[in-house]
Structure formats: structure tokens, C-alpha cells
Amino acid sequence: MSTISTNPPAGMRDFGPAELCARRHVENVIRDVFEAHGFVEIETPAVENLSTLLGKYGEEGDQLLFRLLHRRDKLSRALEGKPAEKDLAETGLRYDLTVPLARFIANNAATLPRFFKRYQIQPVWRADRPGKGRFREFCQCDVDITGTSSLLAEADICNAVAMTLSRLGLTNVAIHLNHRCLLRGLIAASGITAGHEESALVAVDKLDKINEDGVLKELDTRGITPESGRKLLEVLRRPDGLTEVAELDRLRTALASNEEAVKSIDELRQLLEVAADSMAGPLFKIDASLARGLGYYTGPIFEIRAADIKGSLGGGGRYDNLIGMFSNRSIPAVGFSIGFERLILVLEERKLMPPLMTGPEVLLCRFAEVPAAGILRIANLLRQAGLRIEVYPETPKIGKQLGYAESIHVKVAAMLGEDELKAGNITLKNLASGEQVTVTLGAAASMITGWLGKTPL
RNA sequence: GUGGGAGUAGCACAAUGGUGGUGCACUAGCCUGUGGAGCUAGCUGUUGCGGGUUCGAGUCCCGUCUUCCACCCCA
Numbered sequence: 449m450s451t452i453s454t455n456p457p458a459g460m461r462d463f464g465p466a467e468l469c470a471r472r473h474v475e476n477v478i479r480d481v482f483e484a485h486g487f488v489e490i491e492t493p494a495v496e497n498l499s500t501l502l503g504k505y506g507e508e509g510d511q512l513l514f515r516l517l518h519r520r521d522k523l524s525r526a527l528e529g530k531p532a533e534k535d536l537a538e539t540g541l542r543y544d545l546t547v548p549l550a551r552f553i554a555n556n557a558a559t560l561p562r563f564f565k566r567y568q569i570q571p572v573w574r575a576d577r578p579g580k581g582r583f584r585e586f587c588q589c590d591v592d593i594t595g596t597s598s599l600l601a602e603a604d605i606c607n608a609v610a611m612t613l614s615r616l617g618l619t620n621v622a623i624h625l626n627h628r629c630l631l632r633g634l635i636a637a638s639g640i641t642a643g644h645e646e647s648a649l650v651a652v653d654k655l656d657k658i659n660e661d662g663v664l665k666e667l668d669t670r671g672i673t674p675e676s677g678r679k680l681l682e683v684l685r686r687p688d689g690l691t692e693v694a695e696l697d698r699l700r701t702a703l704a705s706n707e708e709a710v711k712s713i714d715e716l717r718q719l720l721e722v723a724a725d726s727m728a729g730p731l732f733k734i735d736a737s738l739a740r741g742l743g744y745y746t747g748p749i750f751e752i753r754a755a756d757i758k759g760s761l762g763g764g765g766r767y768d769n770l771i772g773m774f775s776n777r778s779i780p781a782v783g784f785s786i787g788f789e790r791l792i793l794v795l796e797e798r799k800l801m802p803p804l805m806t807g808p809e810v811l812l813c814r815f816a817e818v819p820a821a822g823i824l825r826i827a828n829l830l831r832q833a834g835l836r837i838e839v840y841p842e843t844p845k846i847g848k849q850l851g852y853a854e855s856i857h858v859k860v861a862a863m864l865g866e867d868e869l870k871a872g873n874i875t876l877k878n879l880a881s882g883e884q885v886t887v888t889l890g891a892a893a894s895m896i897t898g899w900l901g902k903t904p905l
Numbered sequence: 906g907u908g909g910g911a912g913u914a915g916c917a918c919a920a921u922g923g924u925g926g927u928g929c930a931c932u933a934g935c936c937u938g939u940g941g942a943g944c945u946a947g948c949u950g951u952u953g954c955g956g957g958u959u960c961g962a963g964u965c966c967c968g969u970c971u972u973c974c975a976c977c978c979c980a
Contacts, residue, residue: 453953453971508978511906544980576979577906586980650978741979752980762980787980815938850940865938879940 459576459584469804471587474792475569477615478589485608487567487591492548494571495539504547504770506646506743512574514541514584541573545590546744546767546783553594553781554774563595569788581759581793589762592783594771599719602748602766605784606728609752609762612786614727617800621761623731624751625692626738627716628765630699633709634736637702638680644672648680653739655684657758684737692720695734712747719748744770750784757794762786808838809900811858813849815865826864826874826889833893834905853879860896 456462463471479489495516502510515537517523526535542548545568553564569589578584591608593601606623613621635648647670651663658666660681667677683702686695696717703709716734723729740749740763747766754761764784772778795801812827814820827837838858840849846863853861863875874892877884878899887895897904 455971458971512978572980574979577977579974579976579979582979588980760980785980790980813939845937846939847936848940852940854940861940863939867938875938877939882940884939 457584459578459582461583461585465807466804469806470796470801471788471792473802473804474616474788474795475589478569478612478786478788479567481608481612481615482567482589482591484611485565485591485604487565487608490549490552490566490568491570492542492545492552492568494541494573496542496548496551498538498540500551500774501540501543501547504744504773505543506741508741509543509743512576513543514573514575516540543574544572545570545588545785546592547770549590549592549594549783550767550771550781551774553771553779554777557775557777557779561595563593565591565593567591581757581790583789587788589786589788590764590783592781594779594781597768597780599715599722599748601782602719603723603726603728605764605782606723606732606750607726609784609786610727610731613731613752616791616795618754618791618794618798620756621731621752621754622733623728624735624738624753625716625719625732625748626735626750627712627748628745629708629712629747630703630716630736631739633703633706633712634680634683637683637706637709639676640672640680644670648672649739650741652680652684652737653741655681655737660685686734686736692732692734693717695736696720699734699736716748740765747782752786754794756797757790759790760787761790761794807836807856808858809836810838810860810862810896811849811853811856812837812839813846813853813861813863814840814843815846815863816843817866818843818864818869823864829889830862830893830896833897834902835893835896835900850877850879859900862892862896 482489498513498515501513505512516539517536518526518538523536549566549568553560567590569587571585571587573585576582576584591605593605610623631649631652632645635645635652636642640648648667651666651670651672654666655663663681664674664677667680668674683699687698690698696713700710700713703713720729720732723732735751738749738751740751744767745765746768749763749765751763752761762785764782766780766782768780769778771781792801810830812823812830814823823839827839830837838856840852850861859879861877861879863877865875868874868886872889873886874889875884875886876892876895876899885895894904
């Protein structure tokens with residue numbers, strides 16, 4: 449046994465043909481929907497300068513960045529002294545697609561449309577410990593609109609996401625909706641100091657996983673008094689049976705004294721109205737406990753949830769200050785990121801992935817006396833008819849070739865021997881039924897398309 | 906980053922501290938121009954790696970790597 453591991457690095461994956469086929473299918477649905485919304489695609493490099501990445505995601509995010517070490521002389525020189533982290537690396541792998549977008553916008557603001565609607569489907573990397581449905585290299589599908597503060601942008605983006613989910617046949621999903629300012633108001637109203645705001649957010653976000661007692665305990669260990677904790681949980685507690693608008697009303701009453709919170713509640717109400725007739729409307733669920741980890745959000749925040757999977761299928765929100773961190777011009781923006789891996793996981797668990805097949809349909813076999821020269825011409829004849837043809841490269845006994853045909857799941861074997869060659873014929877065998885006919889080369893394609901149930905070209 | 910389980914043939918798994926096996930897969934034959942079933946034969950291993958205890962270690966101990974699960978956090 450070889451001593452080098454043949455596994456990819458932890459948290460990273462190879463994709464076999466069947467797996468990739470399913471991924472491409474989902475990707476194509478997403479692409480179609482995004483393009484129907486007028487989004488255009490960009491790609492950015494896997495590697496970004498650390499100065500671009502650091503400080504955008506909060507402390508935890510910085511920890512999870514994959515950093516690329518200097519190479520060769522630069523590394524040796526750095527190691528001679530007492531190197532600090534920043535001496536060893538100046539670049540890292542991107543952590544998401546939003547920050548690279550912000551850099552891209554700041555870099556190209558002059559030539560981009562006033563409202564830039566872009567989508568991007570690319571891998572991102574996080575130096576996290578991998579678990580079920582979690583990877584160190586994974587794909588995100590982002591849609592963002594920059595250049596407007598209009599809530600129509602939020603609605604448009606959520607509509608795109610909702611349409612994607614619907615096209616994939618995914619029901620029983622919700623888009624949880626909250627607002628960063630509302631959260632801040634909630635926390636302030638509970639008497640939690642600004643210094644504890646971030647800790648409180650983290651604890652609150654877990655409300656649906658651990659219960660109220662769990663959150664109280666968590667708040668306690670983070671230095672927040674039980675009194676404040678109880679106050680906070682009381683406001684968060686949503687009575688059964690409330691509509692989304694009624695829930696907003698309830699929060700508005702509870703936070704009436706906080707001007708900022710009231711404003712954000714009205715914004716959410718407006719968003720519900722704008723999106724009411726869209727595909728996103730029915731999916732929205734006001735969730736005052738939704739926090740989202742990333743630090744750069746400033747307004748409404750969203751998260752796709754499915755009851756049968758813990759964690760989210762994606763999320764997003766408004767980030768009006770992020771692009772300004774890369775230039776002196778501040779540009780408002782809102783975006784949504786579909787967690788591709790989670791989506792695939794749910795589709796598979798719910799058996800919503802259609803059977804997909806792109807392998808060869810016909811294996812072209814030949815007996816030993818038939819020369820290889822000319823065999824590709826015959827293959828091309830069939831390919832021109834729209835058939836996917838594989839040619840068996842060697843000439844063992846025909847039974848072995850048929851066995852191979854079976855193993856790669858082709859439906860039809862086409863066989864050429866001396867007799868067929870002389871007569872300009874080819875023998876076709878339907879591997880499922882065992883039916884076998886010898887036809888002229890010209891008639892072969894239509895015979896096969898008939899067997900396959902395909903419409904001829 | 907924290908805690909726990911697991912690593913034996915290509916894969917799935919057995920083996921009381923005492924000669925490492927079984928199934929599937931693979932190869933060949935039964936079958937010289939016809940696959941799937943069946944039968945027969947064959948191939949596959951420094952038991953993840955390194956050290957220790959022992960007359961003797963796949964088995965016990967320590968380290969290390971990998972992997973799975975839970976937590977932390979996230980998509």
C-alpha cells in the first residue's frame with residue numbers, strides 16, 4: 449500500500465461524473481433564474497490580498513481565512529527573524545463572494561452601470577473543521593444589486609432566490625427576515641451594553657437550536673445579566689398564530705421608544721408589501737432572533753431555512769458600508785448567497801434530484817479482424833445523428849466488449865465484423881431487450897434513436 | 906479550536922495476546938461472432954505510520970496522521 453494518502457485534503461472533495469452531473473443541473477437552474485432577473489455574471493480570483501479580506505467578517509472570520517505563505521526566498525528571509533503572521537502571508541483564499549464583489553465595484557465603479565446586478569457562482573474557502581454538509585472548499589451562488597437603497601432591490605433578490613427554490617421543486621422552505629437595526633434596538637432595550645452587543649447576537653441566533661434556557665445560559669457565560677437576558681427573550685418570544693405584519697406590529701409596540709428600531713420595522717413592513725405579489729412574499733417569515741454571523745450587514749437580513757435541515761440554505765442582506773471600505777465613495781448594496789452544498793444536500797435527502805445521464809448511449813465494438821482505421825468514421829456517422837458514441841479501443845472477444853458495455857450502462861452495442869464491413873452493414877444489439885438486427889450503416893442511427901426513445905435530429 | 910469513536914485486500918466487514926479470513930469486485934475458464942445468471946480456478950495485505958510492553962501484538966500502552974460523530978461556528 450502506498451504511504452501517501454490518496455484522499456483530497458480534509459474538507460475538500462473530488463467530484464465523480466454522476467455527482468458533477470447533478471451539480472451542473474442545479475447550477476444551470478440557478479443560472480437561468482438569475483439571468484431571467486437581468487443579473488450578469490462575473491468571476492474574481494480565488495486568491496485575494498489579505499488587506500482585502502481581513503477585518504470584513506468579524507474576528508471569527510479572520511481566524512478562518514486560509515492564508516497563502518510566501519514562497520522561496522521571501523519565506524526564508526521572513527523566517528530568519530521572528531516572523532509575525534503578517535510577515536508570512538500577504539494573500540489568502542476568498543472567504544465569500546461579497547467582499548470580492550465590493551472590491552470589484554470599488555475598482556471599476558466608473559465603468560459599471562449605475563445599478564450593477566451581478567451573479568457569481570464560484571468556490572470559497574474556510575479553514576473550518578468540516579462536518580456533515582460542511583466543507584473547507586464549497587460553492588456559493590451570489591446575487592447582488594449595487595447602487596440603490598430601494599427596497600425593490602431586496603424584493604427582487606429574494607424573488608430570484610424563491611424562484612430558484614421553486615424551480616428545483618423545493619417546498620417547505622422559508623426566508624427568515626430580520627433587520628440589523630431592529631436587533632440593535634432589541635438588545636439596547638433589554639439593557640445590554642453596546643460592548644456586549646456582538647456576544648448577545650451570537651447567543652440570540654441560537655434560539656431555534658437551543659431553547660430559551662440555553663440562550664440564557666449562553667448569555668450568562670458571555671457576561672450578560674440574567675435580568676437583561678430575560679427581558680430580551682421576552683421581546684423575542686413570538687406568540688402563535690401571528691401573521692408577519694402582526695408580528696411586526698407587536699415588535700413595534702414593544703420597541704416604540706427606540707426611534708431606530710421603529711424605522712427598521714417600518715422598512716421590513718414596506719419590504720413585505722413590495723414583495724407581497726412576488727414569489728418571495730409567501731416565504732417570508734419575520735424572525736427577530738435571526739442575527740447572521742457576518743459583520744458587514746447594515747439593514748434587512750435574510751436566511752433560507754428548511755425544517756428538515758439544521759442551519760441555513762443560504763442567506764444575505766443589505767451592506768451599505770462595505771464598498772465604502774474600498775474607496776472613498778460609499779455605494780449601497782444588497783445581496784443573497786445560496787449555499788450550493790446545502791441545497792444539493794436537501795435536494796438529495798428529499799429525493800428531488802432528477803435522474804441525469806450524459807454517458808455514452810452506444811458502444812461501438814468490433815471483431816479482431818476489423819481494422820481500427822475507419823472505425824472513427826463510422827462513429828462520427830452516428831455522432832452526426834446526435835448520438836453519444838464510445839468506441840471500444842481494443843479487440844478482445846466480443847463477449848468481453850459486451851460486458852464492458854453493460855458495465856458503463858450503455859443501452860446499445862453496435863458491432864462490426866468482417867461480414868458487416870463487406871456488406872456496408874452494422875449489427876445493433878439492444879442490451880436491455882436482447883433484440884439484435886443487422887442494418888445498413890445509413891439506417892443505423894434511426895434504428896438506435898428509436899430504441900432510445902429519442903427524437904431524431 | 907474542544908471532547909469521543911474508528912482505521913485490517915480495490916470496497917464492505919471477521920479474527921480469545923498464539924499460522925490474518927469471508928463476501929463483493931477483479932482476472933481466466935466452462936462458452937473460437939454475443940453481456941447479465943451459475944459453476945470452477947486464480948489474484949489481492951510490512952493489519953494507517955512510528956515507538957513501547959511481551960517468549961509472542963491486528964489485538965494492550967504512548968505518540969502521530971487520517972477519518973467519522975458531537976460541540977464551537979457557519980453555507
